[in-house]
Amino acid sequence: MQKSVITVVGKDTVGIIARVCTYLAERKINILDISQTIVQGFFNMMMIVDTSGMDTDFTSLSDGLDRLGKEIGVQIKCQKEEIFDMMHRI
DSSP: OOEEEEEEEEEETHHHHHHHHHHHTTOOOEEEEEEEEEEEEEEEEEEEOOOOOOOOOOHHHHHHHHHHHHHTTHHHEEEHHHHHHHHOOO
């Protein structure tokens, strides 16, 4: 299994989760865990996904999520799990 961490942050609007999940499903990426919250009108979501079955490469996935974020007015970042772990190591 190849895990990645996806974060989505921005002003809350209708359909953010639907758009991100549809984008991932179309690329055969399985969502393993998802957490989202809205604080004073700001949307924050973190997803753990399995990219081992995806039909694209990681750079294309990351770039595509960045473009999607711009379309829907949020910031979307995607990192491989091992990179995320190294960055947040205490």
